[in-house]
Amino acid sequence: MAKGSPNRWGYQPESAPQTGLSEQWQGEAGPSNIVQSGLSVSGGRVFTVGRYTLRAFDSRQGTLEWTQRQPDQFAGSFVDDPEFEFIQSGPTVSGERVFSVSSVTLYERNATSGETGWAFRTNSSFDHVLPVGNVVFAGVSIDGENQLVALDQSTGLRQWTQSVNEVPMAFGWADDPGSETTLLVTGRWGGSATDELVARDPTDGTVLWRTSDLPPEFVDLLLPAVGRGRVYAGGNGVTAFNTADGSVAWTVETSTLSPSGTPVTNGDRVYITGPNTAVCVDASSGEELWSTTVEGTSRLVSPVVTDDMLYLAAGPTVVALDTADGTEQFRHTVSDRGELIHDLASVAGYLYVRIGNSIRAFTDVSGAEA
Template sequence: MNLLGSGDPIRLGPYRLLGVLGEGGMGKVYLGRDSSGRAAAVKVLRPELAHDEHMSQRFVREAQAAQAVTSTGVARVLGAWTEGGRPWIATEFLAGPTLDDAIEEQGPFDELGVAELACDLARTLQDIHAAGLVHRDLKPSNIVMTSSGPRIIDFGIARPEHGLTLTSTGQIPVTPGYGAPEQVMGQRVGPPGDVFSLGAVLAYAASGERAYQGGHVAAVQYAVVHGQPELSEVPDSIRALIGPCLVKDPAQRPLPQQIATAFAPPPGSKAKAKRVWQLGSLAAEIKRREAAAKQLTTFPAVDDRPAPSRRRFITALAAGGTVLAAGGGGAAWWLLSGDGDPVREAIADEKEAVVARKPWDAKRLTDSQYEKGTAPPPLWGPVEGVNDSSRVWAVHDLVIVPERLGMMGAYSMTDGSRKWGVECPRTFCAAPSDDLIVFVGNEVNPEGELVALDRATGKTKWKASAGALEIIGADSESVYFTSSRNRSSGYFDRLHAFDVASRTMRWSVPFRTEDVSVDGLGAAVGSGRLVVFAVGGKVTAFDTRTGKVAWDLPEQTKAVDSMLPAISEGIVYFGGKTLTARELKSGKEVWSLPAKSEVTKLSGGWGPPAIDGDALYAVDGDVLSRRDKRDGKTDWTFSLGVSGSLLGPPAVQGDTVWAGQMKNHSTGVVAVHKDTGEQAWRYARGDGGLLTMVGTGNRVILVQDGTVTAMPVF
């Protein structure tokens, strides 16, 4: 959010304006709050346009259109003033990601999720059309995902069904790829135009790809008018239902009611307790944003407060921002505050006010609870009996580590007590959800069983013969693993995706990297891509829906060990000869930094990075640095001396970042202030050996010297 400028109003109607959320050709959108503390997005026509008959007519029409629709599927209008002065519209303040943000960050919806989205959007369109209006700009960025369902926003170019477009000749009336053919050609647009847009939206939700694409706007619009939609990545059952929405002839498109019926569950089927926006990481993101937005309504009025002595921005939402119904787009909102301001005092400790505290989170150390240069006592441990391993997993409230004698053990994150253990010949597992842990139960059996355990009890929930050799990752839908036609060779030659819900193979593709053993893969999953980093440095991105190779990058490193990529907001980051950021979908380079250390088969180069908000932490040789993840620019560096004992990425928790360090022939970890790069303390267990760690729940879990230990953070 930007500061109010000299030409910006302080108040409009009952709303005290706090800052500028966004602006466009017609006007500005402000963050406003009434005397009761209710927040609103206030859209105002620019002064120089207030006397323009065309613009005023369009603005008045928007206000009338928004007020005419009473559906629960749209943003409510809280107030409007369209006579004289500066016309404005105040609409409901919606917290939540737009549909395009949700798909970009969480990946495409599954078939049931698309069906639920289709039903709700079709019913909302039915309500809009019943009010005698056509939206005319339905697209993913105009759909906000909330805990109660998708909400359609922005009636900026909505119009009565019988009206003609007010758009001048040559102007594009709608977002390319979502407007109907008749709209592209400037013809009359009725309710079928919104149905076409809905079909394009659902195709994107099901595949993560636009139905109409091109190198420039004209090519996209030509494809809409003359070409056929690209639906190859859309599941067959969904494709059959949205295909009719995208036909060229408006008269042949189905009605919204027919769409809702077609996507509804079969008669007599049991209703599902929760919808796609109430499950998993999408639900968590929506709840986090809604909780942060609710915080705003608890602040006291600031109308009569003197100007603060020191001003600063406080990020009210940790990532992604809050979407505003009145055309705020996907912009983040910020609160302006200063010393002594109750607004600042209410959320100054962003770590506690914004991020929901989990029951197993540890309390962070205060300044008086540790001494600089001296490691504080562990929260618990060291607990003996574990194997030194290149992996340790944090799943919900448990720490999962390989144990001696071929076991896998689950330890309480809060006190280190052992909860359960199972025989596990391999040392890799995956957690498709907080309640399910999957591992390869029998590497000798040629059937290669996948075994799913109840996270809380360790009891077997199901088994499936899959020919699995090693699990490399999982998302909410699938477990990804390798297999080999000759298991005794120790090398894999295929990659698979196993559907957790149906317990069937989604896809199986050849995948062979020369001289790579079963332990030679590091992988990350996100936004419809499985990114695999193999020994020898080849990086390959697979489409999680089909198994097709989306892009690859050969010889990223020479090292004998693979590295874990990191995925954040549609970008994948990985080390090697360069520390690089690439677009997850296409593999296009965003930025890249060559390693200063010598890259050999045994050491050197960039290690795997860790992402924390907008910051990236990584080690190049013996130097730990913090960088801006958006452009790779350096914030600070810290010399580790002699390093190379840690295969995994740095661990970031609280205000600390931890990295492996070799000192006086002793392998340990150093904790550094993540904002300044100043050392806080060093901790070592024993005299060395492989060190593995993971940050979780305001603690850092260390595995070394046959023990597991939980260390506190500040």
């Protein structure tokens, strides 16, 4: 799941490495043909994708549990070697199901075995997939029409369709966590600038509100975060929208956050990166609490936040900052071959890094085996 959960907080309540990184295992992921190659950790497994292959590793030992490739039904006899469908999206996990898009098709697979359950075919490639509860949302194109669809996770059958050029970005409560009212946040598809976010009723797709206050630097790769009555969006600084009606609660605009990346939050604070910068703001008021320089930060790699640490990708290097004041706690260069970090995830004391064609698993140096 991108940023760890449907609300896209990027928050991991369990402690992660505090004093440094000790590599525990390394797995081959292969080259990827998508911007965000994707890394999901769930149920004791780490899921990642290559150009043609979806893989699942044991999260502690790094053993490859299964690998799946989808044969290209249109390749046929024109080539000597078998052809496989390009993977268009990172793996997204929901319970015992893992979802990914290959070519123009959304596949549902068993997370334990990798076996395919159902397939939902479209007419064009797509990459935004968001499973929540018993539904999986996707923005697709079918017979020349752009559609936002909600599919039953068990069967792949449609629950509803809206004929719009929008993709699912985040899901959350309209008020406080646990309230009965929920909302699906969508945005215009295309990997280019969009001028609005849309809140929809997840039960039928009807519009709850729209906002046109997004900065021009916001793109659909910058997934917003939803929580505690706010939608936090990056692009140029960070803007907090009220989930009740889409009105702007506060905006933080600084030259160091133009353009900015995707925000993460622990509920009380919001963290966001800009060119060579990391900034922390109060989630309620938007007051800037601290700002620090981190050379080489990537706009497209979402940070990971725990209660006491913020982990950033800076080229091939993981940088850990204290969440309280932004002071650097440690940095670790994962590769010296010029490879870039594509994704970060943290679960149960481990920090997982997708870099180049590999996936690496790290624990704290203080807890590493001698």
